Each structure stands twice: as C-alpha cells, then as structure tokens.
C-alpha cells in the first residue's frame with residue numbers, strides 16, 4: 001500500500017498519487033531514482049479527480065481514493081494526458097465512479113475509449129480556455145499539444161491558483177517529501193534532467209505553454225511526476241524558457257538531388273526554406289549540373305546531408321549515384337543523413353538512396369528511429385512524395401522541422 005496515502009495540498013484538494021521507488025523502465029531508460037505518479041482529488045460539490053496513476057497501481061489507487069470519498073460521488077475525471085503512467089488507473093476508477101464524466105481534449109477521446117473500453121461513457125471534450133465549474137472551484141483548460149504527446153492539456157484551478165500540468169514541469173524522483181520547499185531540497189538538477197529527456201525533443205511547443213502560463217497567477221505547480229513546486233515557481237518556468245530557446249546554430253545542411261521535371265528539386269527547395277527559417281545555412285546542388293568536388297566539399301562541411309532523386313524505371317537518375325559512391329571516402333562521423341524524392345507509383349530510387357546511406361557512417365533518419373526517440377508519428381523518413389510536392393507539403397515541412405530541431409539541440 002502507498003505509504004503516503006493522501007496529502008492535503010489546500011482546502012479540499014488532495015494528492016492521491018503513488019510513489020514508485022523501483023528502478024522504473026521508462027522510454028527505454030531506467031529511472032534510477034524511481035518516480036511518482038501524482039493524481040489529485042478536488043473534494044468539492046462535484047468531486048473531481050485530476051489524472052490517475054500508472055496502470056500497475058490501479059488497485060492501490062482505488063483504495064487511496066476510497067479512503068477519502070465514495071467513488072460513486074465523483075462527478076468528473078480530468079485526464080490531461082493519455083499515456084498509461086497517468087491514465088492507467090482510469091479503467092478501475094471509471095468502473096467504480098459510475099456517475100463520472102471524463103474530461104479531456106478531442107484527440108484523447110478515441111485513445112481513452114479504446115485503451116480502457118469506455119465506449120459507453122460520457123466524455124466532456126474541452127478546448128483552449130474552456131472552464132468547468134466543479135462546485136466551489138473552477139478549472140480552466142489549455143491544450144498543450146506534443147507536450148508531451150498530441151492530446152495533452154494542462155488544467156488550472158482558478159481559486160487555488162494551482163496548475164496541474166501533467167508531464168510538464170515534472171521530475172523523476174520517488175521522494176516522499178513530495179514538495180520542493182521542505183528540508184532545503186534543491187530539485188534543479190532533477191528538473192533539468194527530466195526536461196532534457198522528455199520535453200526537449202518537443203521544445204518547439206514550449207512557447208505556447210509559456211504564453212498560456214504567463215497570464216496565470218500560480219501559487220503551486222502540481223505535476224504528475226515527482227516534486228510539487230511551491231517555491232521558486234518563476235525560476236522553474238524561466239528554466240523552461242531558457243532551455244527551450246533556440247541555440248546559436250552555425251549549423252549547415254547540404255541537399256543534393258537529381259530530377260527530370262523539377263518535382264524533386266521543389267522538395268529540395270522547400271527543405272532549404274525550412275532550414276533557413278531555422279538559421280541553418282543550406283547549400284543545394286543538382287548533381288547533374290554541379291562539380292562533383294564542390295558537392296563533396298559541401299558534404300564535408302555539413303551537419304546534415306539530404307540526398308534526393310525521382311524514380312525512373314525503378315532506379316535513381318543522373319549523377320547522384322556517383323556522389324553516393326564517394327561517401328565512403330569522406331569522414332561522416334556525427335553527421336545526419338536522410339533520403340527523399342518524388343515518385344509516381346513505387347519510388348525505388350528513394351529506397352536505393354536509403355540503402356547507400358545505411359551503408360555509410362551517417363546517422364540515417366528513419367521513421368522507426370523517430371518514433372523510438374520521440375514518440376512522434378507525424379514525421380516520416382525517407383521523405384517519399386508522390387509526383388509534384390503540392391499535396392504533400394505538410395510531410396516535407398514536418399521532416400524539415402524535425403531535422404532543424406535535431407540540429408538546434410544543445411546536447
């Protein structure tokens with residue numbers, strides 16, 4: 001049983017989470033200091049639970065909730081983020097909280113229904129700025145997509161000035177002290193460590209979060225992992241600001257392509273545009289119209305190199321293969337590589353380029369690696385574009401932004 005049980009945060013507001021002091025496997029890491037799953041109960045006229053605990057602790061969670069309230073009385077269950085380390089107790093809770101409406105963003109509904117078989121339950125879909133009166137307290141919602149996944153939101157309790165930001169502003173520690181203002185604890189290293197692993201890959205979205213919280217008077221940040229922040233709130237918000245600021249770059253890209261009717265060239269030019277918007281100096285070469293030595297020199301200087309060709313009779317075209325063959329003579333250590341191309345129906349050229357890259361020393365971008373390192377499913381590598389890029393600009397943009405973020409990374 002949870003040693004802490006429940007802890008009062010304010011009038012009628014309770015922490016009802018679980019401290020997990022195991023070395024927890026998480027996102028292909030081992031959390032050496034463990035973690036906690038912080039859930040909260042607002043024991044108001046319309047009792048409301050905010051987030052739950054990891055799926056392994058559903059039974060304990062129900063015992064914990066039941067020590068404070070008959071679950072049947074619960075009117076709302078707010079789910080800020082669907083990942084099962086937070087929503088994992090929802091199945092067990094919903095079964096007992098038979099009157100409760102589940103409050104979440106639109107993209108979360110389908111996931112929660114499927115994960116916890118909640119097809120017949122009432123859902124309240126909330127959008128940016130919506131408020132919910134839970135009887136004596138008002139909750140205000142703000143969508144924070146990709147912090148940490150697409151469906152994420154944060155919840156602010158207006159009267160108590162408490163922000164419930166789920167994964168955001170979290171730390172991975174299993175500390176029963178629970179608050180950052182006891183015993184002279186300094187949580188800064190744990191806070192930055194968590195930011196680096198979980199939030200940094202999504203830092204492009206931190207600006208929206210900071211815009212939202214700048215207008216909130218926040219007395220307490222009650223995240224879903226680790227310490228509840230009651231001291232130095234400004235400092236921790238500012239840390240997100242400075243850690244997510246674009247780093248001075250000095251980074252370079254080289255894009256080498258071949259084309260028949262310019263569709264592949266247009267992909268290259270769109271990528272260049274995105275890189276330059278992100279302060280990445282970009283050189284673009286048509287392999288059929290450039291000096292090979294000039295192209296190779298640019299590849300040697302670049303931090304990321306993209307190779308593109310359209311497909312003609314199931315193969316790449318022009319001089320691109322000559323350049324690809326020369327890659328083995330260049331020191332490519334630490335450089336990122338990616339393939340792209342326009343095609344009609346099968347796009348073999350793009351796959352052949354990818355094979356060359358995989359045989360080289362480049363760190364090659366693949367859809368699989370993107371998913372494994374960030375959980376993002378809207379970014380695809382290689383970048384395969386059917387015919388003219390007009391209809392697939394989003395795909396090219398997503399790839400360009402992903403690469404830019406990768407290069408801007410400060411670690």
Ligand SMILES: Cc1cc2nc3c(=O)[nH]c(=O)nc-3n(C[C@H](O)[C@H](O)[C@H](O)COP(=O)(O)O)c2cc1C
Pocket residue numbers: 258259260261262263264265309310311312313314315342343344345346347348386387388
């Ligand atoms: C002669 C010819 C052969 C082609 N062969 C293939 C092919 O084998 N597989 C495929 O997916 N597309 C094939 N295509 C379609 C082109 O790859 C497609 O039109 C592409 O958008 C051309 O891009 P580009 O303007 O960059 O050359 C072929 C097109 C032509 C004209």
